[in-house]
Structure formats: C-alpha cells, structure tokens
Amino acid sequence: xxxxxxxxxxxxxxxxxxxxxxxxxxxxxxxxxxxxxxxxxxxxxxxxxxxxxxxxxxxxxxxxxxxxxxxxxxxxxxxxxxxxxxxxxxxxxxxxxxxxxxxxxxxxxxxxxx
Numbered sequence: 182x183x184x185x186x187x188x189x190x191x192x193x194x195x196x197x198x199x200x201x202x203x204x205x206x207x208x209x210x211x212x213x214x215x216x217x218x219x220x221x222x223x224x225x226x227x228x229x230x231x232x233x234x235x236x237x238x239x240x241x242x243x244x245x246x247x248x249x250x251x252x253x254x255x256x257x258x259x260x261x262x263x264x265x266x267x268x269x270x271x272x273x274x275x276x277x278x279x280x281x282x283x284x285x286x287x288x289x290x291x292x293x294x295x
Contacts, residue, residue: 210290211246212236212275215256219271223264228257231273252283259286 212234220226230253232243256276265272277288 208279208281210236210288211244211278211280213248213252213256213278214273214275217260217265217272217274219265219267219269221267223267225257225260225265228253228260233278246278246280248278249283252278252286255284255286 214231214234216227216229216231217225218227230248233246233248234241235244235246238244259276260274276286277290279285279288282288
C-alpha cells in the first residue's frame with residue numbers, strides 16, 4: 182500500500198512539473214494598421230505603420246508596441262502576393278502581429294492560422 186501511494190505521489194508530482202515546464206506561453210496578438218499605396222500596376226509601392234491596437238481591449242486606441250522592421254518586410258512580401266486595383270491608389274489594412282513570431286504576416290485567428 183505504501184509503495185502504491187508513493188508511486189501515485191511521484192506520478193502526480195511529475196505531471197505537475199511537466200505541465201509547468203511544458204505549458205505554452207500565452208500568445209498575444211496585436212493588430213497593426215498599415216497605410217498602403219499602390220503603383221499603376223496595382224502592386225504595393227509604399228507601406229507605413231499607422232498604429233498598433235490590442236483587439237482584446239475592444240477599442241481602437243493605440244498601444245505602445247514596437248513593430249520590428251522584419252515584420253514590416255514580411256507584411257510587404259505578403260501584400261505583394263496580390264495585385265490591387267490601380268484605381269485604388271491608397272488604402273488601409275490591418276495584419277495580426279505576434280511578438281513571438283515577428284517574421285509572420287499570415288496570422289489569421291479566425292482561419293486557425295496561428
């Protein structure tokens with residue numbers, strides 16, 4: 182009986198230790214709003230960050246989150262995959278940003294791409 186209790190206690194301790202070590206860190210997503218201008222061929226010409234918001238707050242108030250150049254480059258490449266109407270010379274768009282994945286511009290929580 183003592184051996185059984187010791188084994189159960191050791192098993193529970195191991196499970197708790199693994200859960201604490203292997204617990205995934207919480208993913209925090211921000212929405213980066215971009216001002217995009219396209220050229221006469223409908224390709225992205227200029228791209229600039231307007232502001233960063235935290236969708237979890239339910240507001241469009243800007244938050245103080247630095248957007249790294251690697252993310253802006255990834256967004257540019259992502260937007261260059263499409264051709265936009267040349268008549269639409271300027272538009273605004275948002276792209277989800279995960280600080281733990283600064284080189285990904287294809288994050289879409291609704292589509293399950295995290």
